[in-house]
Amino acid sequence: MITGVLNSNYTTKFAKFVNQNFEKEAHVFIGITKNLALLDNVSKTGVKTFSVGSVREAKKVFSIFRRAEKIVIHSLFSISDVVWLLLNSRLLSKTVWVLWGGDLYNYWLQEKHSLKELTKEKLKRLVIKQLGGIATFVEGDYNLVREKYKTEARYFYTFYPNPVNFELLDNANSNTQIAHSGLRKVLLGNSATWTNNHFEILSALSRIDDKSFKIICPLSYGDSAYAEEVIKFGYELFGDRFAPLTQFLSSEEYAKVLASVDVAVFNHNRQQGLGNILALLYLGKKVYIRDDITTFEFFDKHGIRVYNTKDILKKPNVDIFEYNEEIGKRNRDVIATEFSEERCIELWRKVFYE
Incomplete structure (x- = not known):
């Protein structure tokens, strides 16, 4: 089973692409935004982040992740996402981060940082170092991640469907x-x-x-x-x-x-x-x-x-x-x-x- 974490309506379109071109029963999508166009294999948490609102919901999400052969995280912006992943670090070796751009560059391009941003970056460093893979079609972004975060995560060259219509x-x-x-x-x-x-x-x-x-x-x-x-x-x-x-x-x-x-x-x-x-x-x-x-x-x-x-x-x-x-x-x-x-x-x- 492959688990994908959807954080926007755009990645919901990606879920439809997966269902159309891969074995639907082999993929489960975790929706963490409010306005998802739900598919049969989308398990919606009903909240915006991994800090799910109930113990029951948290157990449900973790159970799906634990059974998955691979986890695909679409972007890594939220501090709640980072904290949740760190608390469940045993999952990181089978997790692939699909890098969007701002989730890498926003911190490094700023000259000054708030305490919240500095804290998030320290936690993010611990997460990225343990990831199993990083997916982006610009290899230079992957190389920058390796330089900044000292990770040995595998590089996957890929892109979202229909980048050019x-x-x-x-x-x-x-x-x-x-x-x-x-x-x-x-x-x-x-x-x-x-x-x-x-x-x-x-x-x-x-x-x-x-x-x-x-x-x-x-x-x-x-x-x-x-x-x-x-x-x-x-x-x-x-x-x-x-x-x-x-x-x-x-x-x-x-x-x-x-x-x-x-x-x-x-x-x-x-x-x-x-x-x-x-x-x-x-x-x-x-x-x-x-x-x-x-x-x-x-x-x-x-x-x-x-x-x-x-x-x-x-x-x-x-x-x-x-x-x-x-x-x-x-x-x-x-x-x-x-x-x-x-x-x-x-x-x-x-x-x-x-």
């Missing part, structure tokens, strides 16, 4: 009519979080002599106060050439936005925004990311060409639109092969059964 993007690409206003489009960042480093990259883009472009800046989720600061700064530098996206769009509408841009620029200081980046590469767009984050190394390893955001930061007048379309076609082919559903099934089979 090929059909949706193909439809958006064929249906999107790009307005001939004379202004090309730059997609900047993916969210209203400080790790996008908006202010630095906006300043650099404002120094480009060629003003025949507008900036589309997704800010619909994250820190709303930070989003307001970015919007104010963007308008100051670019006026009506700055177009913030502050409302959530449907998948179809957002795909049209991605299909309409000419180039995408990301200035993240950690692995972030991979869903956006993969979609843009599949669409054949020119994509900039920083060369000092694990994502850059990942793409280079897989023969996917991306460009270094630092070139924009260093050069006052770089031509960000110059691009060989053959590179875009090759990138698209690699993405289509490497992130297919067949490949996804193959990789998760290794996580579950090896």
